[in-house]
Amino acid sequence: MSLLEIKKLNVSYSNHYALEDIDLKIDEGEYVCLVGENGSGKSTLVKTIVGLKKQDSGTINLNIELGKVSYLAQFNLKDLNFPATAKEIIMTGTQKHGKLPFYSKKDKEVYKRVIEQLHIEDLQNRRIGDLSGGQKQRVLIARALISEPELLILDEPTAGLDYNITQEFYKILKQLNKENKLTIIMATHDIEELANDKPRIVYLSKKVVYDGNYDGWKGYEK
Ligand code: ADP
Ligand code: MG
Numbered sequence: 099m100s101l102l103e104i105k106k107l108n109v110s111y112s113n114h115y116a117l118e119d120i121d122l123k124i125d126e127g128e129y130v131c132l133v134g135e136n137g138s139g140k141s142t143l144v145k146t147i148v149g150l151k152k153q154d155s156g157t158i159n160l161n162i163e164l165g166k167v168s169y170l171a172q173f174n175l176k177d178l179n180f181p182a183t184a185k186e187i188i189m190t191g192t193q194k195h196g197k198l199p200f201y202s203k204k205d206k207e208v209y210k211r212v213i214e215q216l217h218i219e220d221l222q223n224r225r226i227g228d229l230s231g232g233q234k235q236r237v238l239i240a241r242a243l244i245s246e247p248e249l250l251i252l253d254e255p256t257a258g259l260d261y262n263i264t265q266e267f268y269k270i271l272k273q274l275n276k277e278n279k280l281t282i283i284m285a286t287h288d289i290e291e292l293a294n295d296k297p298r299i300v301y302l303s304k305k306v307v308y309d310g311n312y313d314g315w316k317g318y319e320k
Pocket of ligand 1: 111112115116134135136137138139140141142143
């Protein structure tokens with residue numbers, strides 16, 4: 099059974115279709131990149147998968163609990179500027195709703211493991227607004243990982259980051275995919291930066307125009 103199975107999906111805004119007849123199957127452990135021009139429907143697809151946008155027709159079967167899915171929306175890291183510390187922000191990812199004790203021993207253990215894995219121990223008590231773009235993005239990934247998801251969905255997470263920081267960021271994603279067996283779906287423009295990782299490529303232009311391996315995509319593109 100696939101982790102995610104999408105069939106004949108159509109999604110529109112007012113009278114205009116953003117996605118048409120999307121069929122997509124994603125298995126556990128895959129690393130899938132959604133690529134395509136601006137306006138090709140990448141964000142709409144991930145929003146529909148997580149339930150933020152309603153489809154007109156078609157089905158989305160997610161064969162894990164929604165609590166096992168973490169979603170990092172597309173936004174400008176420069177806007178992330180308020181006086182909470184990295185640790186405070188990461189802990190909000192445990193998604194507890196007024197239960198006591200608010201943070202369990204397990205949450206604290208996962209927190210420790212996650213900040214070690216992302217090499218952000220030194221940032222814990224810094225204010226998020228004072229961090230660089232790359233550091234902010236690691237804090238947000240830590241926040242997404244603290245609930246121990248099985249599926250991580252990212253929408254253009256490296257927008258605005260420079261080449262080296264982007265490379266480091268992708269190294270971490272690759273490690274999470276390989277070592278933690280995390281399934282990853284990421285909307286991105288960074289095809290060249292992913293040359294080492296060779297994710298599965300799903301190229302969108304309202305419809306799925308290409309779905310296959312990275313090397314096949316490189317041939318197809320030319
Ligand atoms: P991408 O993430 O690939 O840039 P989007 O999913 O954001 O693409 O957009 C797909 C299409 O849907 C575009 O034509 C865009 O203008 C339109 N669209 C996206 N969000 C909205 C919205 N909130 N209201 C109206 N149209 C939208
Ligand atoms: Mg988008």
